[in-house]
Amino acid sequence: MPDASQTERILTAAEAILEAQDLALARDPNVYLMGEGVCDPKGIFGTTSGLVEKYGPQRIVEMPVAENGLTGIAIGSALVGMRPIMIHQRVDFALLALEQIFNNAAKTHYVSSGKHRVPLVIRMIVGRGWGQGPAHSQSLEAIFSHIPGLKVVMPATPADCKGLLLGAIEDGNPVVFIEHRWIHYVKGTVPAGYTPLPLDGPRRIAEGDGATIVATSLMAIEARLAAEALAEAGVKCDVFDMRVLRPLRTEPIIESVRRTGGLVVIDSGWKTGGFGAEIVARIAESCLGDLRAPPVRLGLPDHPTPSTRALMEGFYPSSDAIAAAAGKLAGASAAQIDRAVSALRQQRAKVSIDQPNPAFAGPF
Amino acid sequence: MPDASQTERILTAAEAILEAQDLALARDPNVYLMGEGVCDPKGIFGTTSGLVEKYGPQRIVEMPVAENGLTGIAIGSALVGMRPIMIHQRVDFALLALEQIFNNAAKTHYVSSGKHRVPLVIRMIVGRGWGQGPAHSQSLEAIFSHIPGLKVVMPATPADCKGLLLGAIEDGNPVVFIEHRWIHYVKGTVPAGYTPLPLDGPRRIAEGDGATIVATSLMAIEARLAAEALAEAGVKCDVFDMRVLRPLRTEPIIESVRRTGGLVVIDSGWKTGGFGAEIVARIAESCLGDLRAPPVRLGLPDHPTPSTRALMEGFYPSSDAIAAAAGKLAGASAAQIDRAVSALRQQRAKVSIDQPNPAFAGPF
């Protein structure tokens, strides 16, 4: 039980991530950080700031720009007892390292019949907005989630950023930890101390029998906003923040869909072949008869991310689109849906489409 | 219309692929082949045999073992007017090249607002059996199919191997052409001459109102066997050979499911997050009300490929499992299903689980 003093600790997710790493480094001498920029003055969007001063360059390891090789090096070190945390400032950079991640990180435990372990955390950050463009904004969780042997975590709250990251570092397996850049700014209560969370799947973050909304990372925040606005309009929905995409636990979602009869899934990445397809498929397999209407998937359309914000409108699913879809599934009246959608649009209009918050002014 | 002489041309798929490349090389001086082993005596399982003698090493380019760089080189050459065909003896090797494939091959046309084109075909071969093990047998079509800007083709017949490969070489886009190693041995009628096929999606290869079976590559062959055995037992099913996974055209499947009310999808790769999930999701979105029973997905279980054949039983979906699933969906009697399944099992028992055919004796 968190006590009163803990519930008052408000941190940004970036601070929560920094705190988790600090605690892990302090606790286990085998933990080390490796990434391009881990020691620099910007400290990976502040998530590694101060650590090199505290733990030294032997444990906060500045990395050459060589993602594949350094992933293999991290794996090799893990095989002899280290616990590396590797960091990529963009998910996109990890594309260079997939051979190491898919073959060596993911499979070595299995292939060795359990003799080897690869306790490796790979943090990677999804870029969005301010012209990040086609190769600095990809959210590739669908790809990682396809590979047995990997665990895939996408936190949405500061508390989860801390707790799930600690859980990932404690885990004996390779964990791909995908952070949305805009989540870094989110503030929330974070318990003090060493408080790892199990990597155990979805959490219900709103309740209701209207429809079931399933989302990850930033999309879980949009989904919660949507549910709140719908609730204001008199329609209550279940919202699940997936948190852990692999191993995939869908029981709570199945239970919910059985009750609500409606499903909206929101992908952070491309909809086609996205993570949401797996959720829809599992629901269709498990409780087809409970679906009162076709499930709805939201996600990125089938094209690369354009740099210009002029082509951005509607590119990312937003709370109003989620509210519209969920409201309809829940059988809300047009007036109710309208009320929720316009409230959300008003809210959104305060910040430009390519900024995480009004204070943001580039350059990345 | 193919004339009689054409319908008598029986080739293996490997021969059909060789013929397609030969025709394309003869026709367009900008076409060239590049791969590890394209010039060697084994000629990529015979699919490039004789080409270097005919076209010379300037056009049949032996490649250093450097998949990422050479993919970029192929892309660069495509940007200045060449039409490269790149070949990987295993899909797994392409993991090293995903940055180039996903970012540069897939996105350059879009990002350039149409000014650049990347007419690049990347052939990659799925290994199976004879102890190929975890890193020489992956079927990663789900990953490629997730990326806008790529086309993804998985042929199942010699005629499609030839026609779709010619179509892919003619296409102005990057095409990932995934060949199952066991398909190479399949024989069938192949039309003579330069006969490209449009990359236009699923083809119905068996007809019936019992259930709809959707599969790719070798699994389409297993599915056809299943449908044949079911038909013998009095149950007829629609079978679709997907052929093209991206861009994805599902209209014929939707039409079929509306009629049959049942869907079985078979993945060549891992089921979780596989291509089949997308098919199921689209069907649930498009014709939920027509599904009389939950859709069934078959595919690889959630673990790496073990090398030993002792752990192989049931690893790959086979015709009998497909027949059982489809028969049940079609409302067949237990006796009918039994009859089909046992016929298929008898057929299967003639070849060992880790061999494409009885003649195969290693080493790869």
Next chain:
Amino acid sequence: MTPNPITESHARLEELVPLYSAMRRIRQIELEIAKRYAEQKMRCPVHLSIGQEAIAVGVCAALKRTDQAVSTHRCHAHYLAKGGDLNAMIAELYGKSTGCCGGRGGSMHLFDTGAGLLLSLPIVASSIPIGVGAAFGFARRGEPHVAVVFLGDASLEEGVWHESANFAARHKLPVIFVCENNLYSVYTHLDDRQPSRPLTKLAEAHGIRAQHVDGNDLSALLHVMSEMVDQARNSEGPSFLLADTYRWLEHCGPNYDNHIGYRTEDEFNAWRIRCPVERLRNKLEKSGLWNAAREDTLTARIQTEIDAAFRFAEDSPFPELRTAAEGVYA
């Protein structure tokens, strides 16, 4: 290791006058981008080349328009030096439909095949094999063009550089690798990323000729580059040009950042006085080829061009939203 000095005649100096103007133009454009960045109308990351202009200009001066270069995230100077259209560049930064990529690319994707800047890419080292591939295409098609690959010191850490170099050497391709060593990858010094040894050895290991040049000395760059271009055109294979230089502003964005702690004011100042623009101006002035009046005229002419370009960008329409999904496939 200090690069080889190059001596020059007055005649050669005269040839440098237009190149001086080209450098000055790039400097002034980059400064204007920096100045206007805070307006928040260029809503994309910008990696300015201030301090490094001599390399872009010296290298491109040795090329023909039909030769194709590829570049990186830090591509403004290369695009401009290779003859890219200023209007289309500024419009691209503004995300407008008149941008060289129709606004879809932003500042890290400046493409102009017509001018011979085939593309620039934001993933470190990702464009290296593309450039080698262009050279391979030229060779196979029997075209006399040369490909140039601009790369940063950090690119040399990516395996794909070596894979590309090996192939270029094996096939004696007409490609020139131009490495701008500005000592940093973002905020990380070369010494924190690589062992101490001459960077030229990385090319020589692949059997590629390498030369080390003062990257702030336009004249030296042009001299060495011209030789390399001749060799490439004569089917003598690839070369590697290592050019030492320094980035004045922050890695990404419009500001000076010597105060944040990753480098010293002293280091910056030592490079500041080696400004490639001032150095050449001094030389030209000493030779009577340049003076304050010409400088003023040049400044004014460039400013007129710049103002027009920004006006063009501001006045240009954004791409229409309905086009967002178009052009995924050819």
Next chain:
Amino acid sequence: MTPNPITESHARLEELVPLYSAMRRIRQIELEIAKRYAEQKMRCPVHLSIGQEAIAVGVCAALKRTDQAVSTHRCHAHYLAKGGDLNAMIAELYGKSTGCCGGRGGSMHLFDTGAGLLLSLPIVASSIPIGVGAAFGFARRGEPHVAVVFLGDASLEEGVWHESANFAARHKLPVIFVCENNLYSVYTHLDDRQPSRPLTKLAEAHGIRAQHVDGNDLSALLHVMSEMVDQARNSEGPSFLLADTYRWLEHCGPNYDNHIGYRTEDEFNAWRIRCPVERLRNKLEKSGLWNAAREDTLTARIQTEIDAAFRFAEDSPFPELRTAAEGVYA
């Protein structure tokens, strides 16, 4: 370029007797695998090391059991020379539960941390960074072990080799890269893949000490390797050992394949007479340290061991099907 010759004393020759036996053992085991492959009980690709045994033995003789090596698809000799269990290796080829990976890996995945063969991997060059990572771990944990990376000549074409070498050099890690240059990648000659220049330059480019050795001369290998191990243990950083050798059989499988056309019978014969096993035997015989009787005894002893290993493999149970999905996660 010919490698440096090494001279040796009689005392040193005596030390070579057990290493000769080790080479002979590996040769005999590999020949037995080749002989029995047609039985179709070893149902996985096999990449035999016949002709290359000296490198495995010479390198591992300079190591302690606690040092860790990593290897490639062609790993049998490395596994055996490093002290891996023969029974577990043959059982692995048979896909049995008693295999060193429980049958899950097959011949390209021979893992035995206890013996110091951390792993072998079938993707070319994929184990290189793993070995460097092990060295990094040793250094960070203050453990005195050395890591050895066995790699083929084709590995040097993969970018990841360079990425790994750069990091190893930058951090002066206790790792030794042992490159077996057998001139071929599958059926493709080095000259078709790389430009002509000494392969040692690829290591030296990263500031790594390199030595070129006759890879069929066990004594030379041991000598150079011992020096490199000392340097690694003394925190003097990584080394690169280039060893020329030749693969006698086909790339993958049990047969001779000189007739299929990718190499000549002459080339094969030139290497055949440089057989590492025969060479050392001749030397030992000349020094009176070996004779036909000892050879016969050795052959018989090894054959007994081999027969037992194959019996062990044949008698061992397959893993149970119900375990197929187990152990995906720790």
